[in-house]
Amino acid sequence: MNDSRVLGAHSDKGVAQMANAIRALAMDAVQKANSGHPGMPMGMAEIAVALWSRHLSHNPANPRWANRDRFVLSNGHGSMLQYALLHLTGYDLPIEELVKFRQMHSRTPGHPEHGLTPGVETTTGPLGQGFANAVGMALAEKLLAAEFNRPGFGIVDHRTWVFLGDGCLMEGISHEAASLAGTWQLGKLVAIYDDNGISIDGEVEHWFTDDTAQRFRAYGWNVIGPVDGHDVEALDHAIAKSKGSDKPTLIVAKTIIGKGSPNRAGTEKAHGEALGESEIVATRDAMGWPHEPFVVPQDVYAAWDARRAGAEREFAWKKLLNAYAERYPQEAGELERRLGTALPGAYRSTLDAALASAAEKREAVATRKASQLALEALAPALPEMLGGSADLTGSNLTKWSKAAAMRPNALNGRHINYGVREFGMCAIANGVSLHGGFLPFAGTFLVFSDYARNALRMAALMKQRVVFVFTHDSIGLGEDGPTHQAVEHVASLRLIPNMDVWRPADTAETLVAWAAAIERTDGPTSLALSRQAVPFTPRDVDAAAIRRGAYVISEAAGGAKKARAALIATGSEVSLAIEAQKALAAQGVAVRVVSMPSTTVFDRQDAAYKSSVLPEGLPRVAIEAGVTDFWWKYVRATGAVLGVDSFGESAPAPAVYKHFGLTVDNVVATVSAVIAKGNK
């Protein structure tokens, strides 16, 4: 379909020069930056030629074309491979950007960053996660296709390709993601394994002796190879063969890291540093690539150029989409909405009704149950909701009654049993979000956010709308004991840049937290939810106040001016603060109670609002069933923080709360001491 290009791409010399263009750009950019990883791009150059010039369905002019194949470089340290490919095939990534590799404000950072460089589908570098993201993308494609395609209208019909290396395969997350991909029968997912036998420490035979092909067969994958990773025809054939499978495919490609470099190829020296001037000269010579750095001959550009073929592909798809829209206007409209971030028209009224209902019902339930009530109310108006749990569905309460379980033979299911795979789950949810079409959320116990922590970070870094539902959020989970009681986790999640964290106090705050998470378009949200029941707190303010992250939930007796201290609390400790407020009032001490379900959101409010909630000079006492360090940010010198600075205890929750001094008596005593100190 693109004869001039295909001609070049099929002649031996053409193929060799296409691959060498990648090698030259990679080694020259790394040399110029004096930083980076030449070995992988040089070793995977022929694989890149085979996939990108013969199979990848994309359109360089429109990196956001909905039906493009997704390409993920899970071994992201080889970023120059991707930059070279994007540049050579015609994306908006001019050679000047490659010259600025790894420099401030370039579009060619050390590792590929989604949102920064056109054509980069996900941010990679933390090994194994790109692979899991790809599983999420392939899952999203499969579910979206099942929902929207109609006979003769394969509107959603693309593949997901992922390059990965030994590092990705050593990481535990590769196990979780591969296992799920096999179970889900993601036939349009193809992983190509850069089996070069080398990792940073040297020859992997000393620390990586897995039979990877056998391992993937055990997951129900289709395994092809080993094939010669420098034989474009063999690779072409293997890739073509992968397309017939209804299982995900792993192509094992035997390669030589740093291939082309006479003295570094096949060694770990090729991996992560510039080749050096003299070796670059030798490599140019050996490859027959006499061109200056960053100079690519026009015939090589022409052979790589994917713009015409890409435009034709998207045009053909658009024609199909138009026909689909005529025949299925409602589906077409909904698909268009789903692929963006607009919420459905019914969302707002549904939310308002739910808020009114919560205020009226005043239910005293655990906030994890409140979260499920929020899902029951909102999810029917949000067909994009795609929930799940890491084998704690009945505890996390992530499943709503209308959601069926997603199975390979039940693709209309909108709740996913991820199994006990927290990291894989969260990275897969990131991939679903990156693909588009769904609003993924994922549940586990808060303490096990640890297992997934770097995926949470990646969601925040990539600004993805993913909701992490973390239940059993404190010592309040009781008997399961210190291994399961989150102590440092709420504070620790708040430290991740761009992660919004909500720890709501009751049904009303939980609904608002969900609404904030759903409406957020520039990042993920973590919900910290109680295992134990909490009372509903009647309040005068509306949802808009809650949405600001902190607000006066209960004013001091006699009004703001009478307040002698502010009690700041979150989640399950808000009711404790309210009880203490009453006890103090009985002693004639008026205090204000501030509910602060989201410190991260409150921090974004203007100074006037902040000081209206926490006036300067009013002593503050913070209460949260977790580590206290974090709270000095709000409490400052004159106040006190009540929390839990050690690991928890295995016992019924009320006994544990008492053990740690999270009692009305202790709050009263602490507030009194703070006020007395201020009066000195």
Next chain:
Amino acid sequence: MNDSRVLGAHSDKGVAQMANAIRALAMDAVQKANSGHPGMPMGMAEIAVALWSRHLSHNPANPRWANRDRFVLSNGHGSMLQYALLHLTGYDLPIEELVKFRQMHSRTPGHPEHGLTPGVETTTGPLGQGFANAVGMALAEKLLAAEFNRPGFGIVDHRTWVFLGDGCLMEGISHEAASLAGTWQLGKLVAIYDDNGISIDGEVEHWFTDDTAQRFRAYGWNVIGPVDGHDVEALDHAIAKSKGSDKPTLIVAKTIIGKGSPNRAGTEKAHGEALGESEIVATRDAMGWPHEPFVVPQDVYAAWDARRAGAEREFAWKKLLNAYAERYPQEAGELERRLGTALPGAYRSTLDAALASAAEKREAVATRKASQLALEALAPALPEMLGGSADLTGSNLTKWSKAAAMRPNALNGRHINYGVREFGMCAIANGVSLHGGFLPFAGTFLVFSDYARNALRMAALMKQRVVFVFTHDSIGLGEDGPTHQAVEHVASLRLIPNMDVWRPADTAETLVAWAAAIERTDGPTSLALSRQAVPFTPRDVDAAAIRRGAYVISEAAGGAKKARAALIATGSEVSLAIEAQKALAAQGVAVRVVSMPSTTVFDRQDAAYKSSVLPEGLPRVAIEAGVTDFWWKYVRATGAVLGVDSFGESAPAPAVYKHFGLTVDNVVATVSAVIAKGNK
């Protein structure tokens, strides 16, 4: 060797009643607590009989007998299985403790806790980690045996047994740990897989379709089974067979969760809640177990009693040890020392010499290099050092020149190439520490502490002396960009209870940090180390001051009374603070510089010392190339914090520091503003 017991254990009825004793204790304890997991103990009862009454080499009277077999319950939610076994075989765990299951201050918490209950080798519950701990224990045994055993003297010669379930096997860490166990050929490690087909969400066939046997064969394991997990003779035979293997063994045992319960067996309902009174009656009836709750007939106790056999085992070993000590007195003395926590006599003088040398040489190197220099100096005096890196050996600089690489055929190696397996590495290091004989440490980039975070938490919870070497600790790593630049991690590690965190500023502080980590006997230490070179800061104080976690590294010009502010800095920012101090002095503004390499250690100092370093009323400005939230604890209302509250940037380190305002000019301006504000 214990005929009365073995007789009972080999008759069909005896075996059945031994297993039913476990079932009854488990279901009754869970019922009494109205909380817990009866299904696993009831399902693994026969497996427990086979292993504990016929193969496990232990001595209930001495749970710390050095050559005992290690038993790990990786599926730790089934804690009642372990408590029942410890009680029945004669450990100091009376029936009263089982009655207090999951109550405050009992020795029977919700999940097994090392250090609390005699015979519990590791704290489990967070799935997969017990398995990885067991790999560490088996590794420690293998290395210690190779080091200390002599012909005819198998002084170190025991097995490591681990029970695990579907949950452990779904977790990614099982991949990392199993892969390394296979590579290391840990033939004395035997895992028994409770293959009951059920996890919390229900029948695992919907989310766990792996062929686990094939998967483990791909790791180089010896796989036995499936065997009938309720047939003690078949299990006995499988366990006996495992002993001949020089590969680690996985025994796949098909079981029925909750076996014995007529209505809940084989369903997820049996997993995590009490059976309920009526079902317990039905179960008693079905099992033929008419005894009251917590009553075990004397003949069943007698069949289980392992005290005499255990005493004989340890006695025989002690005889061997005495003969060994006569023949190899030096080795015997050293082995005894190594199995405790005492440091060698030469350690103190070696450290003092290293400190003197560092002070004299004043080397300006990266603190990761300083860490390697510390290892070069100290490790030769500490044969217990067992280092490693997750495939970043040349970057983390965890290898010292005298350390060979550990290989199955080079067991004298004391540096481990863990491959790209951060979580597995850290949990294995925990297992090595739990075993005894070594001081394990493990390296990766600080940002990838995320991957291992729950293992760090478990080290802290278990009070293990493990050192985590986290290099490339900030935006100072430069070009690799935001995916690799730790921003929230130092602060976040400090939030883990009982985790000591050091971020040293130069060679002297790095040595002290290592010394503190080595000498600590009640918990782990994380070292946050720079990629980039830092200057050496001459100071008047000695190492004892550094050991207090914070100290005045450079007093204000004119003395303490002239100080108008205190600059608090850590690690690579200490030199920035010192430069700013000079610039401010040039403007006539005297400020004190406080180096605070360890906030966690400083927090443990007495109030007098703390206020001598940070006097009340002296405005404070904290500088750390990471999130600022944490620092308000020290800075309070009147100060300022300079840091990085967003993700980093890919560029050379100096450019990134400038981008985030971590410059002398900005520090000077900030301090001036703080002082001006205080003067108002």
